Each structure stands twice: as structure tokens, then as C-alpha cells.
């Protein structure tokens with residue numbers, strides 16, 4: 001049932017404020033304390049986190065690496081499952097292995113999990129389907145409570161994965177003595193503000209539709225971001241490829257001059273994800289290099305960011321201002337909606353894109 005939406009993907013994008021509130025309710029008490037399902041996880045015995053996944057879930061892991069490293073000072077490696085399983089990497093002592101999968105059935109992710117069984121101290125999974133194979137073979141299961149996701153392109157599962165992983169990073173920071181109570185309370189209130197700011201972001205549809213018309217004409221699209229926006233740039237590019245069949249690539253903004261800028265001309269739209277954070281000026285200077293080569297910039301930022309750097313952009317998309325740490329969860333909305341509106345403009349099959357399956361149970 002599409003609940004009045006044209007596509008399951010649109011319905012699932014629109015559900016995000018509700019399902020994120022649901023997910024938060026399972027991991028945060030009324031007093032703002034973090035509680036994990038049994039048997040829990042004490043990060044004082046963890047020296048390294050190895051995260052493995054495929055596709056969108058992999059980009060959730062890449063985002064979480066920034067959180068675990070910056071907030072909890074915990075070293076993290078992240079791998080795509082198909083590489084991890086055959087590389088057979090050494091698993092150092094006191095490593096916890098964490099697998100992220102919406103379906104819990106992805107063949108490569110499951111094989112990577114089995115490789116870690118007996119090598120890592122413990123197996124943790126972040127899944128949407130608690131009865132899945134990956135969940136069954138884990139020591140600790142962290143459900144994301146997103147509800148059934150029908151659209152092949154993952155949307156609400158991604159933001160719920162991020163929400164749960166962010167809470168886990170906060171838990172790690174507290175256990176490791178890297179966070180005081182006041183800072184934790186600030187992060188918890190940032191999380192709790194998400195359902196309402198996401199609802200606001202979902203209303204900014206007009207600018208997204210305008211930008212999507214530009215994207216729909218393009219053969220190639222670049223997505224740029226720094227820091228927490230870098231993995232999100234990848235997610236935006238993946239969404240666009242999957243459902244609109246337009247070639248899209250993501251780069252860390254700082255990599256632009258190491259190659260991809262050679263692609264830029266007036267036919268190449270460049271989506272820049274840049275909240276007004278500590279790295280904003282750096283990203284803006286990369287954006288100006290794109291503009292100087294007549295690239296059509298679609299700048300996604302907040303009020304202040306757009307006031308400072310919006311001039312000269314082909315389109316701007318304004319999002320609410322939120323604390324830096326939670327920006328990936330908010331900026332996922334335009335990443336998804338730009339792809340959605342582009343696919344609708346092109347008339348592709350949004351919910352069942354060609355050649356793709358919802359659950360990849362063979363390698």
C-alpha cells in the first residue's frame with residue numbers, strides 16, 4: 001500500500017520522520033540515557049571496530065566511521081563485503097566486527113560475518129529484519145525499526161541505520177570517557193530534533209524539482225562533499241544511478257583537482273552538499289573552481305551557507321540548520337529526493353529499477 005503516494009520510494013522517503021522517531025525510542029530513554037538490546041556492548045574492551053556492508057549500508061558505515069573516530073576516538077575500518085571476504089584481512093585482538101544490512105540476507109555481508117566469527121571478539125549487526133540470517137549469526141543485534149522497505153532503492157533504512165550507528169558512537173564515547181554528560185545531552189537533543197527538521201526538509205520540494213529537471217538532462221553528474229558529507233555524496237550518486245540511470249560519481253571535494261575537475265563543463269551538473277560547518281569554506285572554494293569552468297552547481301546548504309555562497313549556483317536547496325554531527329541524517333533527504341524527482345522526470349521505473357534486486361542473496 002503506497003498510502004496515497006505515487007511510488008513506494010516516495011512513501012518511504014516521507015515516512016522518515018516517523019520511523020526515525022520510532023528507532024530513537026528504542027535506544028534512548030525518556031531521560032536521554034542510551035540503552036542497547038541484550039547482551040549490550042561495553043566499549044571499554046574494544047580497541048578497534050571493523051565495519052562491513054554493501055551499497056547504501058556501506059555508505060552508512062563510512063559515515064559512522066567519522067562519528068566513531070571523531071566523537072569516540074575509536075579507530076574504525078570500513079570495507080565493502082565483497083572485498084573484505086576475499087582479502088581475508090587480519091583481525092587484531094580486541095576488534096569488534098559490525099555488519100550493516102537492511103535485509104540481513106546479503107550474501108557477501110553474510111560471508112564476511114562468517115569470516116569474522118571466531119576471529120573478532122564479537123559480531124554485532126545493524127539490521128532491519130531481525131529474523132534474518134545476519135541477525136541470527138550475531139552476538140548482538142541492533143534493529144533499526146524502519147519497517148518494511150519495498151522500494152529497491154534504500155531510503156528510510158539508510159537514515160535509520162545512521163540514527164542507530166550515531167547512538168552507538170555516543171555509547172562508545174561515553175564508555176571510553178570521551179564525552180561528558182552535557183555534550184551527550186546536546187547530541188541526544190540534536191537526535192530528537194530530527195523528526196521535525198526532516199519534516200521541514202521534506203517540504204523543500206520545489207527547489208529539488210527544479211534541480212532535478214537539470215539533472216534529468218545530464219549524462220554525467222558529480223556529487224561533492226567533505227567530512228560527513230563525503231559518504232553522503234556517495235549515497236546521493238548511488239541513488240541517482242540506481243533509479244534514473246544517469247552516470248553519477250562522488251568525490252571528496254578536496255580530490256576534485258586531482259582528476260575529476262577535467263570532466264567539468266557546462267553540461268555537467270555538480271551537486272555540492274555543504275552545511276555551514278567547519279569545512280564549509282574549503283568546500284565552497286572547490287565549488288568556485290567548478291563554477292569557473294561553467295559547471296552547473298546545485299548547492300545544498302542551510303540559510304547561512306546559502307547567504308554566504310549561494311550566488312552563482314544554478315539551484316540552491318535550503319535545509320534547516322542542525323548541529324554538525326547529525327547533518328548526514330538530514331542531508332540524506334535531498335540526496336534521495338533529487339534522485340527521485342530526476343527519475344520521475346525521466347519516467348523510469350522508480351520502485352523496480354532495471355537489473356536490480358531488493359535483496360542480493362547471491363554474490
Ligand code: F6R
Nearest residue numbers: 055056057101102103106153154
Ligand atoms: C541501494 C541499495 C543497495 C543495498 C545493498 C545492501 O539503494 O538498495 O545498494 O543497500 O544491496 O543491501 P542490504 O542492506 O540489504 O544488505
